Amino acid sequence: MPELPEVETVRQSLQQKLAGLKFTGAQILMPKVIQTPDPDEFKETITDKKITKVTRRGKYLLIYLNGGFTLVVHLRMTGTLVYGDKDDLVTKHTHVILSLDNGCHLRFADVRQFGRMWLVPATSLSDLPGYKDLGVEPLGEMFTRDYMKKELRRRHARIKPLLLDQTFIAGLGNIYADEALHRAKINPERLATTLTPREIALLYHAIQDVLREGIENRGTTVRDFIDGDGRAGSYQELLRVYSREGEPCSCCGKEITRKKVGGRSSYYCPACQKA
DNA sequence: ATGACGTCCTGCCTGC
DNA sequence: TGCAGGCAGGACGTCA
CATH class of the missing domain: 3.20.190.10 (MutM-like, N-terminal)
Structure with missing residues (x-):
């Protein structure tokens, strides 16, 4: 996607x-x-x-x-x-x-x-419906740790569905949201309001890191994605959790789990990302 | 304000 | 082997 x-x-x-x-x-x-x-x-x-x-x-x-x-x-x-x-x-x-x-x-x-x-x-x-309500660009200067902190405090929602909400951050989808949560060691079902300042900082940097790496690798091709020249991306080789159900976590070796959160598949490590 | 759910749509996967 | 049925999933609209 x-x-x-x-x-x-x-x-x-x-x-x-x-x-x-x-x-x-x-x-x-x-x-x-x-x-x-x-x-x-x-x-x-x-x-x-x-x-x-x-x-x-x-x-x-x-x-x-x-x-x-x-x-x-x-x-x-x-x-x-x-x-x-x-x-x-x-x-x-x-x-x-x-x-x-x-x-x-x-x-x-x-x-x-x-x-x-x-x-x-x-x-x-x-x-355009949807366009006018877009949230900040996660790689832009408006996306600050302070913005994260304020929004997370304001929104009473689980962190995974919140990351997918385009009015919060514009551009995150299921793949990069799962990858960012794994890097920050945050369970997708955690309530946004319960994240500690340290977790918020980790997540803030994780979001930017996975997006930058995704761009450097010219995107993720799980099934269909091709760029404007018809070429596939290569970031799928570097994904740590997404579409890796049953594989060992690159961090601790425990099996990656898949669970529906807010109606969407979420891939995470139950050991590294405790509820 | 949030969440749950239906809608759109086709290809793939599973189970019989 | 073939077919039926379920599922995936981004965004939006509706309803509670």
Whole structure:
């Protein structure tokens, strides 16, 4: 699942390929993928627009166009956004094909059809549901130990579901939340309000460490993830708990356990991360 | 304010 | 071997 490091990896690859190119048209094979505007207006608006830069906010990818428009993409679970040759094979999961003025294509594909796109004026980004309420960027300067401390005190929730709450920290998902909790030796079911100052500090650094390492390794490919060039990531080899149920903990040797917390699978070491 | 749950959707895995 | 059914899961909406 694309989380912050995966979306950042896509951003980096696309920024390199797309900056300066112009869209020459759009083929919309699965209309529901585009939330706004309707297909005809989408095609009309995107045609002849030049790409100025590719940025990221949380798990949202932002492709800025001249004329004040932004193409916003959320990959959700299995979405991919890949730059490639116009003659590349179109699979049954390809939903949107954007043509570029160098003869190449930018294609959005998604097996589970959860991913979404929006084409909006850059000034209207805050109108997108979910986007306007995003919390801090965990690798930005607004994310401080003090912010962590205040938010954890304020929110009466278990720590794992809280880490997945995008209005708290933008960009964490199931994989990196589990990895951060393991490094900080915190059980996913602990109430946020019960974390000690030392645990909060450990978690704060663990979150930044796992995200940075994820980006350095160009993301985690558990099943589907590929970047803007179609390449898989390699951070899955360095995961300590996620998808490692039954394997020995790298820290103490005890078996990694899986348990549902807040409706989501949580992988943790019952010895290192005591309740 | 929080949490539980349904919804979206397909491929994979398990069990018979 | 083949089929049915359950499950995974990010975000959002609804309800308690």
